[in-house]
Amino acid sequence: MNESTSQLIYTLQLADNALILGHRISEWCGHGPVLEQDIALTNTALDHLGQARSFYQHAAEQFNLMPVEVKKQQFVSPALQQKIDKGESLDEDDLAYLRDGWDFRNVLLVEQPNKDWAYTVVRSFFADVFNFYFYKELQKSKDAALAAIAEKSLKEVTYHLRWSSEWMIRLGDGTEESHERMQTALNERWAYSGELFEMSAADKAMAEAGIGVDVATIKPLWDAHVDGILQEATLEKPANKWMQSGGKDGRHSEHLGYILAELQFMQRAYPNMEW
Amino acid sequence: MTVHSFQQHFDEKIDNDVAIEPRDWMPDDYRKTLIRQISQHAHSEIVGMLPEGNWITRAPSLRRKAVLLAKVQDEGGHGLYLYSAAETLGITRDEMYDQLHTGKAKYSSIFNYPTLTWADMGAIGWLVDGAAIMNQVPLCRTSYGPYARAMVRVCKEESFHQRQGYEIMMALANGTDVQKKLAQDALNRWWWPSIMMFGPPDDNSPNTAQSMRWRIKRFTNDELRQKFIDVTVEQAKLIGLTVPDPDLKWNEERGHYDYGAIDWTEFWDVVKGNGPCNKERLETRKKAWEEGAWVRDAALAYSKKRKARKENKKDNLAA
Amino acid sequence: MNQFINKNLYGDYGDKEQAGGAEGSNHNAAAEWPLWEVFIRSKAGLDHKHVGSLHAADAEMAIENARDVYTRRLEGISIWVVESKYIHASDPATADSMYEPANDKVYRHPTFYNLPDELTHM
Numbered sequence: 001m002n003e004s005t006s007q008l009i010y011t012l013q014l015a016d017n018a019l020i021l022g023h024r025i026s027e028w029c030g031h032g033p034v035l036e037q038d039i040a041l042t043n044t045a046l047d048h049l050g051q052a053r054s055f056y057q058h059a060a061e062q063f064n065l066m067p068v069e070v071k072k073q074q075f076v077s078p079a080l081q082q083k084i085d086k087g088e089s090l091d092e093d094d095l096a097y098l099r100d101g102w103d104f105r106n107v108l109l110v111e112q113p114n115k116d117w118a119y120t121v122v123r124s125f126f127a128d129v130f131n132f133y134f135y136k137e138l139q140k141s142k143d144a145a146l147a148a149i150a151e152k153s154l155k156e157v158t159y160h161l162r163w164s165s166e167w168m169i170r171l172g173d174g175t176e177e178s179h180e181r182m183q184t185a186l187n188e189r190w191a192y193s194g195e196l197f198e199m200s201a202a203d204k205a206m207a208e209a210g211i212g213v214d215v216a217t218i219k220p221l222w223d224a225h226v227d228g229i230l231q232e233a234t235l236e237k238p239a240n241k242w243m244q245s246g247g248k249d250g251r252h253s254e255h256l257g258y259i260l261a262e263l264q265f266m267q268r269a270y271p272n273m274e275w
Numbered sequence: 276m277t278v279h280s281f282q283q284h285f286d287e288k289i290d291n292d293v294a295i296e297p298r299d300w301m302p303d304d305y306r307k308t309l310i311r312q313i314s315q316h317a318h319s320e321i322v323g324m325l326p327e328g329n330w331i332t333r334a335p336s337l338r339r340k341a342v343l344l345a346k347v348q349d350e351g352g353h354g355l356y357l358y359s360a361a362e363t364l365g366i367t368r369d370e371m372y373d374q375l376h377t378g379k380a381k382y383s384s385i386f387n388y389p390t391l392t393w394a395d396m397g398a399i400g401w402l403v404d405g406a407a408i409m410n411q412v413p414l415c416r417t418s419y420g421p422y423a424r425a426m427v428r429v430c431k432e433e434s435f436h437q438r439q440g441y442e443i444m445m446a447l448a449n450g451t452d453v454q455k456k457l458a459q460d461a462l463n464r465w466w467w468p469s470i471m472m473f474g475p476p477d478d479n480s481p482n483t484a485q486s487m488r489w490r491i492k493r494f495t496n497d498e499l500r501q502k503f504i505d506v507t508v509e510q511a512k513l514i515g516l517t518v519p520d521p522d523l524k525w526n527e528e529r530g531h532y533d534y535g536a537i538d539w540t541e542f543w544d545v546v547k548g549n550g551p552c553n554k555e556r557l558e559t560r561k562k563a564w565e566e567g568a569w570v571r572d573a574a575l576a577y578s579k580k581r582k583a584r585k586e587n588k589k590d591n592l593a594a
Numbered sequence: 595m596n597q598f599i600n601k602n603l604y605g606d607y608g609d610k611e612q613a614g615g616a617e618g619s620n621h622n623a624a625a626e627w628p629l630w631e632v633f634i635r636s637k638a639g640l641d642h643k644h645v646g647s648l649h650a651a652d653a654e655m656a657i658e659n660a661r662d663v664y665t666r667r668l669e670g671i672s673i674w675v676v677e678s679k680y681i682h683a684s685d686p687a688t689a690d691s692m693y694e695p696a697n698d699k700v701y702r703h704p705t706f707y708n709l710p711d712e713l714t715h716m
Contacts (some may be wrong), residue, residue, distance in 0.1 A: 004383070019337075023332060026331050026332065026340075026344055027331075027332060028424065029324065029328050029331055029344060029347050029348060029351075030321075030324035030325050030328035030347060030351070030559075030563075031328075031559070031562075031563040031566065032563065033322070033563070033564075033566070033567020033568075033570040033571060034356070034567060034570070034571055034627065034649065035351055035354060035355050035368075035628050036355065036648055036649060036659040036663060037570075037659075037660065038348075038351050038356070038648065039348055039351045039352055039659075039662050039663050040658065040659065040662035040663075042344060042347070042348040043348070043666065045344060046341060046344055046345060046348075047339060049341050049344065051340065052337070053337050053338075053341070056337070065334070066403060092337055093336045093337055096337055097335075097336075099417070116566065117567070117570045162658075163658065166654070166655070166658075167349075169577070170573060170574050170577045170578075170651075171573050171574075171577075173577055173580065174573025174574065174576045174577040174580075175572055175573045175576045176567070177569050177572075177573070178569055178572070178573030178576075181569065203546065204314070210423060259332075262332045262333050263332060263333070265333050266333060266334070266335035266393055266641075268452070270335075270451075273335075273450055273451055273454060274450060275335040275336050275341055275393070275443075275446055275447075296686065298683055298685070298686050299686045300686075300687075315684060331601070348666075348667075352663055355663060356646055359629075359646055359647040359648065362629060362647070365625055367623065367629075368626070369626045370621075370627070425646070428646070432667070508600070514705065534670075571625070571627060571651075572625065574626060574651035574652075574655070575625070575651050576654075577651070578651040578652035582652075583653070
């Protein structure tokens with residue numbers, strides 16, 4: 001993998017994480033436990049979607065500059081191959097709507113279903129703590145576009161983190177029922193927290209090039225923050241050390257297929273049209 | 276002051292277009308009518324999130340997805356403003372929800388129709404929001420202050436809703452044959468329900484006269500419907516779509532379009548709960564509310580706990 | 595909804611006793627998040643202005659909810675919230691005695707004074 005390919009994949013990792021998490025959160029719109037929080041959560045979904053679009057646009061720019069032979073090696077999707085054959089350039093929508101699951105690079109955590117408010121809060125909390133420290137670092141990227149997206153996103157993520165941290169505490173230390181639900185969600189989602197800190201080949205190459213972030217450096221910060229909130233929330237840190245992984249390499253849980261079936265339905269059923 | 280003079284004072288205000296405010300005296304029927312109308316309006320916004328919400332995860336481009344998400348969220352916001360306005364009349368939001376969930380309160384029947392294709396997002400924005408705006412703009416001057424102020428905010432935000440809907444329709448109408456077909460199909464399905472949104476004809480609308488007298492309503496159902504048809508027919512022409520009404524004809528003398536007979540049996544059927552999605556919409560709302568109970572309870576319990584802890588701390592410091 | 599009959603005055607927002615809520619309904623008021631009034635400063639240098647209300651379990655959440663509900667279009671840079679039950683309002687029935695007496699004090703306004711046009715900077 002050369003550097004430009006690594007950079008493309010790296011950008012797509014970030015884009016896919018934002019898109020898929022935003023997709024999951026957007027599923028709450030109209031179904032929240034209280035109107036004010038329905039509205040609040042949709043703001044977050046819009047933030048993630050906005051981040052995803054910035055990353056995809058940046059990825060498309062990188063892709064379009066590649067030589068044709070290199071382009072052809074990037075994605076399996078026949079729809080994209082056709083576009084490449086025709087000499088068309090790709091845009092944000094092509095990348096979001098025409099890649100199949102094995103070309104998606106998001107971590108497994110973000111594709112996990114909403115289930116209930118507790119599971120949703122825990123999933124967001126893990127991601128928000130990570131994103132908070134991650135974007136802080138990414139602001140220093142040698143890729144000016146990534147640095148700029150990170151700077152803008154950090155403001156959004158700071159608020160997300162405040163929101164999810166407060167809900168962790170509120171529900172952990174709320175009623176007996178909420179405590180139990182939170183502990184269960186925490187235990188079940190825990191196994192998806194490890195992948196955040198795995199270094200894919202693209203992660204390694206980009207960290208070395210000063211474009212990406214060495215996520216290993218974020219791990220202790222993440223741990224400390226999570227420990228602090230869990231303590232305040234009277235929740236117990238799960239003991240299991242075994243972690244799920246695969247998303248960053250395109251090996252996903254069954255859930256992603258269903259997400260894509262919905263997400264990509266229109267572009268698949270009515271290809272090559274303007275909407 | 277006697278009740279009589281209270282009444283006189285109230286009437287004078289209404290006649291002089293002076294807003295009625297929450298603590299002002301008002302006739303009980305005025306209050307009841309407002310609670311009914313505002314809560315119905317709020318419920319419509321909240322239930323109205325569902326048919327469009329269906330398509331958030333399936334929007335055909337990321338730009339359309341962001342717009343739709345923001346739009347459906349706005350509707351939640353509008354519901355919130357309206358519930359708040361109703362709460363100034365002495366009813367709580369939970370009580371209004373209870374009326375919705377038990378079927379005592381109504382909401383706009385239009386939301387009991389299904390959204391079957393992406394083009395429905397265009398048709399809803401263009402027609403349903405278009406009709407809603409016709410209804411809502413005059414309400415910015417309605418006699419009850421909190422309602423009028425909520426409507427000012429709603430109308431300000433709503434202005435992008437109709438435009439984004441029309442833009443979707445325009446993209447389809449300028450698109451491929453199948454896209455044109457999607458657009459026409461959506462117009463065919465949404466046209467009649469949209470013009471029914473203005474409510475029964477004036478000679479069969481029991482509440483209109485009193486509401487007009489109280490300046491809660493400022494135009495009759497038929498006046499608004501006519502206005503809507505006149506502008507919308509032209510908008511359809513502009514993008515080459517056909518309004519599904521063979522009797523539609525410009526009437527030079529009246530300066531308005533004549534339109535075909537509306538199927539009021541269908542309207543009343545849907546109002547009574549027999550529309551394609553009545554059951555589903557209500558069940559979805561109830562489910563969200565019931566499954567959210569533990570979250571709401573926990574938040575309240577936590578806030579009490581924390582308050583108690585703070586006070587304990589203070590006591591300890593004082594001791 | 596006959597609970598509204600024979601009330602001449604209604605109390606502060608959220609004050610169930612005076613406002614005559616829904617007696618007899620199966621509604622559990624204790625389970626409902628309190629109502630808050632929201633005030634927003636639209637830009638530096640301006641007063642906070644009442645924009646509406648919302649429900650929240652506590653003050654922090656009320657501020658955040660206000661941010662999410664009332665500043666989605668850059669409407670503000672600062673938020674105040676106050677639980678609605680703590681708002682005290684003047685009684686509209688006393689409006690005559692409260693506000694009318696200010697009506698004839700025209701000399702409080704600068705336009706009351708006739709000064710020559712040549713006079714500037716005053």
